[in-house]
Amino acid sequence: MKVLVPVKRVIDPYAKVKANAEGNGIDTTGVKFEINPFDEIAVEEAVRQKEKNPAITITVVSVGPDAAEEQLRKALAIGADEAVLIQTDEDLDSRAVAHELAAFAQELQPQLILMGKQATDNDANQAGQRLAAKLGWPQATFACAMEFAGDNLTVRRETDEGEETLSLPLPAVVTTDLRLNEPRYIALPGIIKARSKPLTKRPRLTDVKSQVRTVKVEQPAPRQAGVRVNSVAELMAALRDRGAL
């Protein structure tokens, strides 16, 4: 059984970032890049499933710049079997990425696409849903547990109303939530093994263009110092002054 895991190269979510001088993006000098944490959870889940069922092969794919090889190698070190880099230096929107992934999935024919629910750089939360729609496959988003059951997949997902359990026929698209698992430490022998696992680079598979354009990136205004009040009456007056009441 083939499992496809798309991974995105994102700025370290814990880095303190600044807008760049042109005001159209983030200043990336000296900033670390990581696998999008939700995607790392997807890779971890795929590897756990493979540990239960050795017949699974895991392909990781990234649509991104050459530097994303670093993130693909990390996924291989965690335990994926092969990696594909679909090269582009453009910052594609979710729609364009979904088109790209759909074309790749049609070629690979995986039974399952497992991916992060969103990327921590733009938080769009769309690629998985769009991809499922494009392929005409069932989808389960925000998975917090999953299990194969014959030709189906059982997925638990957390919603505002409570926990839902879904059963999906395969092939399907599943997007991962934080609670699905906790990614392991990457064992050193795995990192060495990853050096000799196949990583293929290829050009884009479609010519779909981004429709979303970044107009401006600005630093948030610095927080103003607070004011101390001595009584409830003063507090009410201050709130009234600011039009908050």
Add this chain to the structure above:
Amino acid sequence: MEQGGSFFGTTPARITTVADTSSDERLMIETAEQFSLNEVLPLVDRLEKQEPGLMPSLIRKAGDLGLCGIDASDQYGGLGLGKNLAARILEFMSLDAAFSVTYGITSGISQLGLTLFGTDAQKAQYLPRLTSGEWIGAYCLSEPNSGTDALSMTTRAEKRGDHYVLNGTKMWISNAQWADFFLVMAKVDGEHVTAFLVEKSMPGVSISREEHKMGLKGSSTARVILENAEVPAENVLHEIGKGHQVAFNALNIGRFKLGAMSMGPARQAIMHASGYAQDRKQFGQPIAEFGLIQQKFADMAMFYFVAEAMLYRTGANIDRAFETMGGTPDGNRKAAEEYAIECSACKVFTTEAEAAIVDDCIQVYGGYGFTEEFPVARIYRDARVSRIYEGTNEINRIFLADRLVRKLGDGAKAAGDSFISELAGRTMAKFDKNQEILGACSDLLILTFAEQSARLRAQQEGEYGQMCYDRFLNWAQPRAAIFAQRVLGEAVALPAPRPGHTEPLARRLYETRRPS
């Protein structure tokens, strides 16, 4: 390729630095850092109380990740990686010093003798158990009456049929309580220093109670008592009478690695203190904003930069030496000896940098630093022993200049391409075995190696490196002058000071909370 000691006479075009780390090496380092942050640091209070089984369980966990045999040969469960990468990983495995010693010894000098000098059968018998973390290893050289003067040991070995009988007491043995395997130096017939592979389960081996230490309380330090201990003859490592080669070459590499083990806790102290300085307010502002506090952080950044420049330059050279000379026991010995001078320079500089850093961190905490409520007091206590073991800093100083003279000959000329190098050249011309002169010569050699390493790293690593280098010169040049004056007996004029870059260096530490 640089030769051992060649830094004195020539400046290479470039050196290996942490910036040369490849992305998969970075992944390994990240695993080590995550392991320290998530598995070790949350347990330090329990480790300090020596909760039974806890430390060995951490070693086993590290073994499961492949961390216990990084530079052991890969046929025996090791990963066969270079010493430089192993040291970089060790730096991040060393955020807690007590875990660091335990781990450093079992994954380092307890195995190194086997890797360098063991027969295939010896390696096959012991390395897989040590590299997997199933067994813990110890290294037994010191005795109650023989520390620095290690070869005056009195532990004896007598051949009886197919085994040796060992008698004596080994003192200060790290990991003693938990170890299953001991690399023991003893004198065959009271004369020929020889290394033995000893198992805890062999008859006549016992462990005394724990020493009551001022720091590293989470580590085990105890005596290993050998009372008619029976060790099979095939457990002699290397040759009879060549145990000093095993012991001292393990120490050469050990000194280099101790450098990395000293920078780990310093890194952790900086992490804590920079956070504290930004939170703690006095006179209406964070103390981080005061110039005298910023000076401390700027110094920490500088020391860290220079220490790492020396360490990872040396490690890369050691790796190259093993590639070109290693393979046989004799070749391995030559490779491990080649950079003995640089290893000593790294040991002295990094452990003294560590001391300065942790002391400043206590000062940043004010009265709170003096209590055990905050982690820096423990880090401060732990750091004190770095200047004592793996050869006291005195004995390393006595060794350094003497070794350089023996290696390069009396008339060796200094590169002379910096104020410090030029002073070192003039001073070394007056070399003498009188310890005060010898010590001053060694200090100048350490500063020469530090200055050159920092200069090259700065050239390779841009503006931040240049700031650290400027600040280092302001610290190092007056010191170099003091040492030179002591030997030359005349005044030395200092060059003009460089900009100190106090605020930008401190601010960068506050922002990243990581010295590199």
